[in-house]
Amino acid sequence: MHGFHYSGNQLKCEGVSVAALAKKFGTPLYVYSQRTLAGHFQKLDAALAPLDHLICFAMKANSNLAVMRSLARLGGGFDVVSEGELRRVVAAGGDPRKCVFAGVGKTGAEIEFALRKGIYCFNVESEPELARINKVAARLKKIAPVAVRVNPNVDAGTHAKITTGTYENKFGIAFEQVAGVYARASKLKNLRLRGLQMHIGSQLTAVQPFELAVKKVLPLVTKLAAKYKFEFFSIGGGLGIVYNPALASGPAAWWQTPAARGILTPALYAQRLVPLLRPLGLRILIEPGRFICGNAGLLVTRVEYVKRTGRKNFVIVDAAMNDLIRPAFYDSYHEIVPLKRRGGKTVSSDVVGPICESGDYFCKNRPLPKVGEGDHLALLSAGAYGSVMGSNYNSRPLAAEVLVNGRQSALVRARQPVEDIWANEKIPAWL
Ligand SMILES: Cc1ncc(COP(=O)(O)O)c(C=O)c1O
Structure with missing residues (x-):
């Protein structure tokens, strides 16, 4: 249940009148419900309970320190895309050891900062980036944990500006090239090949594209995990939410949860994906942003x-x-x-x-x-x-x-x- 509802004719956020907040703090004003944030995190966490898993909140969706602190307190890690975001994790009291670092353009300075903070893994988007991480790690006399972001070339069927998993997009390394990239990366002395990552897009309202992508990548990750002793497989974020209740089935009440409408829910997501992922025996990471805070x-x-x-x-x-x-x-x-x-x-x-x-x-x-x-x-x-x-x-x-x-x-x-x-x-x- 979302934390927003009418009580009488007054819109409330949990137990607080939104009008009273507008009066006190002025407008435009963003109002967040902590109960909703926590509820969404916990639903995903519970759905994935059969797996060894880590939820890395994609903080690009909402990086307010208080929002982040509330998720860190529930055990969440973070998916960061810049030094600034990693600095925010530290400022919010989050744990860098639960952070993955994504993005196609990591600078040398950002890589150095992340290595010094001891992040969980770099999600690497190109071979030149692998070489750069190796070089920075060698200079610092460190071993950098890396995962290649595989682009599975699966159409997520979402808006063109938020689809990321096809060969038209700048993200990741093409599915067919990934094994070769790992073979070359394994020769770089200052890298530890810790896992494999993918993310096919945002605001996915059906489970099928996730299933399709996981099924496509599973044989590859199984082979590579055995060869390089992987610790994890990250299936990215992208779980969609209901924006327009009129488009969703069921009674058109905006405060009803997607579950009440038969749309993509953590339960459905887990029901289809857990049986595919469990036999891998790896730790599973997910990187939801919108689903948690939207x-x-x-x-x-x-x-x-x-x-x-x-x-x-x-x-x-x-x-x-x-x-x-x-x-x-x-x-x-x-x-x-x-x-x-x-x-x-x-x-x-x-x-x-x-x-x-x-x-x-x-x-x-x-x-x-x-x-x-x-x-x-x-x-x-x-x-x-x-x-x-x-x-x-x-x-x-x-x-x-x-x-x-x-x-x-x-x-x-x-x-x-x-x-x-x-x-x-x-x-x-x-x-
Ligand atoms: C690599 C990666 N992971 C996770 C996310 C979060 O996506 P969402 O907010 O749709 O869950 C994004 C969003 O663009 C992303 O690029």
Whole structure:
């Protein structure tokens, strides 16, 4: 059960009124439910219990320190993609020894930092990267744990901008080349071949692409594991969530869990994948991001103006594409609900931000309750790839973030002071 629900006509996050949070902390405001974060983590953890496993939260989805701390406390590791992210793990009290380091462009300095921190493994995306890791490790007199990211060339059937497992993508090493790459890597003295990794894409709402990819890679990983004494196989992240309840089967209530709708759930995921993976006898890693935090967060915004034109009803809000870029970038759907529910007719509306781009919208022609200046709306399912993708476009400060736990709430990121936006800029002497 997600931590957001109406109590009477008030939208609540767990035991806290979202309107009260908006009043106290202002808007735009991200609100996260700790119970939901933990619930999603624990469901996956329980589903994978028959396997020796480690959940490495893909912190690119949400790297707020408090969110990370709550997952680290449950035993989670992290999937990091930069030195900055690894530094955040340390700042959040996470364990670098439970971290995997992904990404196609790791610099020498990033590799050195990760080696010094003793991360669990580098997920390597090319042969030149293997050579670079070996060289840095030799200089530091260390042995670097590595896994090759195999690109299984399986179409995840997801949005083009978040599919990663086909040969059209920059990620990983082609399936057919992987055995040769391991053979050459085994000759590099400062590497330890610790496992194999794959990740086929994000927001997968069916289990079949996972099954297909695992089945395709299993013979390869079995052979390589025996030859190089692997410790683990990582099947990546990518579990999808419900954004649009109208597209899901079952009763159309946005707070219902995917399980209630017969969509991809941890139970179904485990039911199909555990029997395939168990005979391997390896530790299984997964790297979920969106599944854990996507539906654990919403973005609260205030209505500034309602502008009716001959054709349209524009609801102009104080959040914009710099706060939540997903609709502009991926054409994503976010359910939009009022903090104060009222009856009455709906109005076909475009909810738009104040940024000077036509792409700055959250929905188009959507039947929404009639709202007016000063009302508040919540954009649901904004906990993943929301705040982390925020920018200062139009010199707009980054939004504040709040974490709720039962009846408690805490500001976990203060609104960015506007002067911070240009704090590192300098005007040259000749001006
Ligand atoms: C290597 C890797 N692992 C895990 C993830 C997390 O994906 P998701 O948030 O869909 O679970 C990503 C996302 O792009 C990724 O690139």
